[in-house]
């Protein structure tokens with residue numbers, strides 16, 4: 001059966017726009033058109049909201065990225081291909097795709113080394129000055145759109161982005177079968193790191209958080225152990241984690257998916273001698289860091305930023321094969337007109353992932 005062809009002219013280009021902190025509007029934005037033969041146009045179906053979107057909404061900036069002009073929010077989207085450029089061979093109109101929302105210049109040292117996530121000229125959705133994906137029609141290089149296999153829904157497609165973040169972090173950590181992994185933070189990225197670590201064969205995955213309900217969820221999702229962090233010195237918290245999880249020598253890998261200073265400090269005390277620590281969460285720019293523990297244990301310490309080559313493909317595959325059940329993370333799906341409400345709910349913290357549908361209607365089902 002040929003996929004239904006969408007008429008671009010019938011699609012809305014309604015967008016959810018941040019003017020300044022806490023000041024958002026909906027407006028029709030000019031619809032993009034194919035500019036390069038390798039471009040595709042995608043009608044956005046679902047967009048997840050994440051911490052960085054909420055951060056722009058509340059603060060208008062993340063680090064040196066400052067919203068100076070009204071900016072369309074959103075970057076975790078899946079949609080339906082509307083139009084393809086003349087050179088596009090692997091996609092056609094009607095295909096359902098997960099959208100990787102940023103691409104590099106393809107020419108700098110980082111891009112040429114296969115690390116386009118570190119490209120300084122990166123064009124990334126909803127990162128000033130670039131508009132995001134909470135819009136009717138999104139233009140993307142075709143190689144940054146990943147066709148969803150049958151059986152993977154567009155809602156799951158919108159969760160490929162945070163899953164790819166987890167994939168990249170676990171790859172940075174080089175998790176091996178049989179290893180023990182402690183994940184600090186049980187928000188969406190922490191939960192997904194735990195799930196990817198399991199998929200990589202980790203035998204123990206310990207989720208740590210300060211919120212008991214998040215740990216309840218983590219237990220039913222991917223964690224083999226959970227630990228409720230206490231307000232005690234990081235070394236004491238780390239000792240308790242190690243004892244609770246049966247890891248007296250420490251964990252092979254510790255991932256911080258929280259960005260919180262006490263969690264980062266605890267990470268360095270929870271990792272074993274010669275182990276690996278990866279910083280995935282982003283919080284304060286500068287913190288007190290237990291550098292002596294890192295040195296004395298010869299810890300391999302790495303950063304992780306977004307995702308790079310192969311991460312989206314693997315994320316799609318982990319969903320398609322049933323190894324990571326991202327559907328469980330969806331707390332609610334709201335219509336486009338309620339986008340601001342979705343931001344409030346994510347900020348309130350009582351939800352895991354909220355998806356915004358549209359703005360174009362589902363023609364059926």
Ligand SMILES: *[C@@H]1O[C@H](CO)[C@@H](O)[C@H](O)[C@H]1NC(C)=O
Pocket residue numbers: 006011043044045079080154360361362363364365
């Ligand atoms: C996705 O969006 C397109 C364009 O509005 C629409 O035709 C299609 O039915 C939508 N699919 C789903 C599953 O919502």
Ligand SMILES: CC(=O)N[C@H]1CO[C@H](CO)[C@@H](O)[C@@H]1O
Pocket residue numbers: 009011012013027028029030031
């Ligand atoms: C089809 C449609 O609604 N197009 C609108 C896109 O947004 C611009 C303004 O930004 C309108 O002028 C178009 O009518």
Ligand SMILES: [Zn+2]
Pocket residue numbers: 049050051052075076161162
């Ligand atoms: Zn995100």
Ligand SMILES: [Zn+2]
Pocket residue numbers: 104105106107108109110111112116119120121122
């Ligand atoms: Zn580059």
